[in-house]
Amino acid sequence: MDVFGSFALLLAFVCALYALVGGIAAIATRHPLLIKSTRQAGMAACVLIFLATFSVVYLFVTDSFSISYVVSHSNRDLATFFKVVALWSGQEGSLLFWCFLLSIYIFSVLIAYRNKHGELMPYVGTILAGVQLFFLTISNFVTSPFKLLAVANASGALEYYTRPDGSGLNPVLQYPEMIIHPPNLYSGYTGFTIPFAFALAALLARYPGEKWIHLTRKWTMIAWCFQTVGILLGAHWAYAVLGWGGYWGWDPVENASFLPWLTGTAFLHSVMMQEKRGMMKVWNVWLVFITFMLCILGTLLTRSGVVSSVHAFAQSNIGSWFVGFLAVTLAVCLFAYFKNRDYLKSENQLDSIVSRESSFLFNNLVLLVACIAILSGTLFPVFSEWFTGNRISVGTPFFNKVNVPLGLLLLFLTGVGPLLAWRKTSAESLKRNFLWPTIAGVVGAVIVIALGARDFYAIVCFLLSTFVAATIAVEYYRGAKVIRVRSNLNWLSSAVELTLRNTRRYGGYIVHVGIVMIFVGLAGQAFNQEVQKEIGIGGTAKIGPYELLLQALDQKQEKNYVAERMIVEVMKDHKPVMILFPERRNFPTNQESGTMVAIYSTLREDLYVVYAGVNQGSEVPTIHVFLNPLVKWVWYGGIVVVMGTIVALVTPRHAVLVLSGAKEQTQAKGLRTTLPSSVTVREGHD
């Protein structure tokens, strides 16, 4: 199977090479057969990559310990689903998996648009083949997952050999989230390749109008949604496994996944300016280019350990390949931009500072500044070493100082932006839209202060969260009222009907609700408490309203590890609430240990209990207890974001009433311009 897999991978390389070179020739000659054959080569490359990936999974499942990658990441006793997951537990497999996910996107795009957009698709196919070729080069020639184990025999010649068992999978990866977190994150990373390819193709081909934006909207949103889920699952994994009581530590790898999310979010918003007003064209194209490059950079940071904040244990040789690829990508983007700059000329200008355009502009500014701050903080060790010779890292205070105010500003814009009119908003409309939400926000702030909040940022966060939630509620109320009057539905059905009529706008609002919930959860951190204590059997630890009693310690032998457990009874107001079992797992195969945190989670707060270890001097076990308010809001917020994105992806049920009216009006007046219908009548629409 290893021969089959590596051959498939090599053949995929050849196909992708043909798709790239043939694609360039096809663009130059416009020969229909050449265009068709390069497209089919691109599809063949994808299928071959699928086969290669499946053969790696097959090698894992069949315990093929003659393969170096399998030996390093699996062992016989490992549960079968972890053997499948082990595909992406190391560098070689991860990069192949990246390529696999990219191929799913490429295959879908090539199939979906095979008979459409004849002017654009050869460019798109060629660019996609170029990206694929890079990853195939890495997987074939730099870090192949099919490498065989070999030892020198008595005469010094190398011989293949098979190990009786593997070294096992890293214990911190033996956790359910690890099954779904990397695929999500990687689907996000790879997914941004599609809008990138379309944007670059449209620029190179001078493809008319905003078509590439319409074509890629759904792809971008799918990628963005995967990225969001991937980041949150990673945070949840860190929370549940690493045992330090938090879910976000501004680690380089976390930052790497967050950077393309920031620019991707900026892009999703600023394209609306281009669609509605023909503005920001240069900006949008570059946002998409940068998002893609940040995805590649993210993969590089994750895989190469270039700026590993903790240490440089995992060094690798792929760094220079990635830097080279980034340089080539940047060069191609610059070339396309300077060649066809005039194609990106803006059709309109900003009219007023209190307008939808302006709110998008500031939204983009905030996201970009956050991105630059995080990027520079992450790469600081690298740059400081270049310039001063000293390797200097910056930590959490740096990231929080900048990003907390920026996040709050963004939250404010989330509430304000959607309710401002395009071009210019009147004072009257401001009052009509924002009076009640502002009152709600102030009430929210007063309530949290009354509940004992003293942290400035937390109070502001609650104020803004209530404000934004209220703006969305008011929007829903107004829309639903109109439908209710016209169709005699109840409030709930009217709200559903409203959402289905304009999925894009109301899906967007639902996403915003999810983001607000995440912010509420983040603000909860201001009230975190923790207690660490050496505790004997029968001993207690107190935190907030809870009292924890260590009843016993025991050991549990599992197939792949031995678990040492604390049996902790949790009491609230002297009444038993539940029993928690924080664990430490020892994995004999690789002599590593892992923590299994016990969490009692409610919407109000998480009681987070860690068996922190045994004092090596006194042999007394240590318990580490955290009381983290509102953490669950972050995870639930994530679910709401996904639901909102799905809604926004659904095709609206009916034509929007206001819109059809607007079109008639403009046609009657003979005012049709290059803009899609009058913007003023579309006030309030996304």
Added chain:
Amino acid sequence: MKKQVKFGIGIGVIVVSMACLAWLGYGESKTYYHTIAELETLHGSAAAHRMRVGGTVEPGSIHHVSGRTDFVLLGEGKSLSVSYTGNDPLPDSFIDNSQALIEGRMGSDGRFQAEHVQAKCASKYEAAPGEAPKSSAPTGRS
């Protein structure tokens, strides 16, 4: 006022205030990476910085004293005496000959006062996608 000027002021205020905050955060949290050999060559303010040092734990050097743990870190033929006074229990992987990464400041007595210790056995596997640095950092939030 012209609208361009208004936008300019808005953008300027955001960028400048963020730059100030970034500078404050930088001053508060910058940590220097040094090797054990480099530590001897540091003088004055450079020796007082917050630092991160990596090395191998000398076999037999780990001593648990009340309230702290002393050990010796080896690297590039040099050695460094370390006192760990942090609250978190030391990781299980912190044993003789393990690779350790310590974070803290140089004490006036020439002992390194470590606030965080991370350790990793010379291991057979490598880190995972997405989580590479943390996988071997069970004690620290880095």
